[in-house]
Amino acid sequence: MFRFLKNKYFWIVFLVFIISIAVMVSTATTRNNITIVEKFIRNSFTPLQCGMDDLRSNIGGVSLIWADKRILQNQVAELTEENKRLVFDNQALKEYQLEAKRLQRILDFTNDNIDTYDLVAARVIARSPNNWYKNLTINKGADDGVVQGMPVISYEGLVGKVLSVNKNSAQISLVTDREMAVGVIVQENRETNGIAEGMGDNNQLKMINIPYYSNITVGNVIVTSGLSQIYPAGINIGIVDEINREPSGLLLSATIIPTVNFDVLEEVLLIFDYHPIVEVEDD
Amino acid sequence: MRYFVLIFLPFLSIFLQSTFLSFYSIKGAIPNMLLIFVVFYALLNGKRKNAAIYGFLCGLLEDLYIGRFIGINALALGITAFLIASVEGRVFKENLLVGIITVIVGTIINSVILFLLSLISYKLLNLDTGIFINMWYQSLYNLFLAVPIYAWYFHSTKNGLLRMYGEI
Numbered sequence: 166m167f168r169f170l171k172n173k174y175f176w177i178v179f180l181v182f183i184i185s186i187a188v189m190v191s192t193a194t195t196r197n198n199i200t201i202v203e204k205f206i207r208n209s210f211t212p213l214q215c216g217m218d219d220l221r222s223n224i225g226g227v228s229l230i231w232a233d234k235r236i237l238q239n240q241v242a243e244l245t246e247e248n249k250r251l252v253f254d255n256q257a258l259k260e261y262q263l264e265a266k267r268l269q270r271i272l273d274f275t276n277d278n279i280d281t282y283d284l285v286a287a288r289v290i291a292r293s294p295n296n297w298y299k300n301l302t303i304n305k306g307a308d309d310g311v312v313q314g315m316p317v318i319s320y321e322g323l324v325g326k327v328l329s330v331n332k333n334s335a336q337i338s339l340v341t342d343r344e345m346a347v348g349v350i351v352q353e354n355r356e357t358n359g360i361a362e363g364m365g366d367n368n369q370l371k372m373i374n375i376p377y378y379s380n381i382t383v384g385n386v387i388v389t390s391g392l393s394q395i396y397p398a399g400i401n402i403g404i405v406d407e408i409n410r411e412p413s414g415l416l417l418s419a420t421i422i423p424t425v426n427f428d429v430l431e432e433v434l435l436i437f438d439y440h441p442i443v444e445v446e447d448d
Numbered sequence: 449m450r451y452f453v454l455i456f457l458p459f460l461s462i463f464l465q466s467t468f469l470s471f472y473s474i475k476g477a478i479p480n481m482l483l484i485f486v487v488f489y490a491l492l493n494g495k496r497k498n499a500a501i502y503g504f505l506c507g508l509l510e511d512l513y514i515g516r517f518i519g520i521n522a523l524a525l526g527i528t529a530f531l532i533a534s535v536e537g538r539v540f541k542e543n544l545l546v547g548i549i550t551v552i553v554g555t556i557i558n559s560v561i562l563f564l565l566s567l568i569s570y571k572l573l574n575l576d577t578g579i580f581i582n583m584w585y586q587s588l589y590n591l592f593l594a595v596p597i598y599a600w601y602f603h604s605t606k607n608g609l610l611r612m613y614g615e616i
Contacts, residue, residue, distance in 0.1 A: 174497075181504070185519035186568060192518045203512050210463060210513070217467040294465035295521075296477055296582050297562075298514060302466070329515060336515070428473070 211334040214290040283438040299342040306333040322401030322424040348392035375417040458506040477585035487554035490532040503529030524561040547598035559583040
């Protein structure tokens with residue numbers, strides 16, 4: 166019955182299996198450093214991926230020749246209209262901004278709005294090669310000053326954070342990844358705190374730990390609260406789509422549709438100079 | 449030359465999966481070219497031991513590229529290749545349908561093994577059954593890719609780049 170124990174192959178397979186599982190479990194969480202082998206593999210892919218990205222954007226330019234002129238004209242008209250409206254909005258907001266700055270100076274507040282940060286644009290050159298993980302590869306790396314843990318946003322809202330850095334590229338973990346959690350707040354009432362977690366398989370987020378008495382409603386805008394110490398406060402995350410009561414009855418959870426369309430994301434912005442305020446604990 | 453092609457194919461599939469194919473996903477599912485090549489290797493070259501080693505190494509490459517849960521794809525692809533290679537002698541390989549069915553079966557086996565392995569590392573325990581819904585889209589996508597790839601791979605194994613010269 167135990168003759169298989171004498172088989173050399175059985176032991177080899179058994180050992181490989183055990184080692185693999187040990188490595189798997191030890192690399193399950195976010196790591197601070199990646200090994201030389203991984204660096205080498207990723208660095209060898211980077212130039213190819215950059216080339217593919219260039220090719221894709223060039224093909225996009227060529228295919229525009231065949232686009233219908235009427236559709237394009239309509240689009241231009243729509244965009245001009247929207248632009249006029251935005252210029253008007255901007256005028257009003259400029260006034261508010263200056264007023265806010267004046268008041269902040271009087272009250273000695275520090276300004277931590279996103280327009281005060283040093284933003285660097287990067288192109289998305291590759292995505293996760295399988296369905297399980299939600300991450301992107303960008304064309305800026307250690308040579309350009311990218312550091313692990315930097316917050317990544319786009320013009321629409323929060324994208325994620327830098328997971329690992331190579332020479333000329335970096336991996337970004339999207340907020341929709343299962344491992345990600347962001348401290349968030351409802352923009353309208355500024356009091357409902359919660360945590361937005363990635364669901365992994367679809368482009369949605371789940372906001373948890375909302376007290377049952379909160380007046381959160383469908384359509385509320387969710388922004389970062391700045392409590393996660395990774396992301397600055399006030400970055401758009403998404404819009405509440407559905408509110409559910411947790412089985413315990415004490416907490417609510419909400420489904421959030423992100424403002425960023427992660428499937429078509431081509432350019433992201435890295436926040437280079439975000440230094441979270443860390444509370445120093447007294448001993 | 450044969451070894452060169454066999455090493456080149458996994459690199460090509462990871463490159464295409466991360467760039468070109470990921471921009472054309474169906475319901476968030478992207479095809480697994482790596483799996484297709486491993487399955488065809490197992491089906492056409494037989495030898496369970498070789499197939500398992502090839503699958504393991506291909507999976508390891510993908511894992512190292514991703515950099516998380518290193519070993520999960522290696523084990524899953526190794527086991528899948530081993531199981532596919534077990535039926536190698538009993539099927540009529542000239543038929544394209546055999547190639548297609550093997551790819552679908554391979555995708556299902558691979559997803560199930562990945563799911564079981566993910567249960568071991570508790571961090572992924574919240575991985576729900578969404579992976580099985582995803583699996584069907586992936587099989588469908590793999591199927592479309594499998595037709596031209598099988599035609600080429602089969603031809604190439606018989607009298608082309610991948611022909612074996614009496615090696616084990």
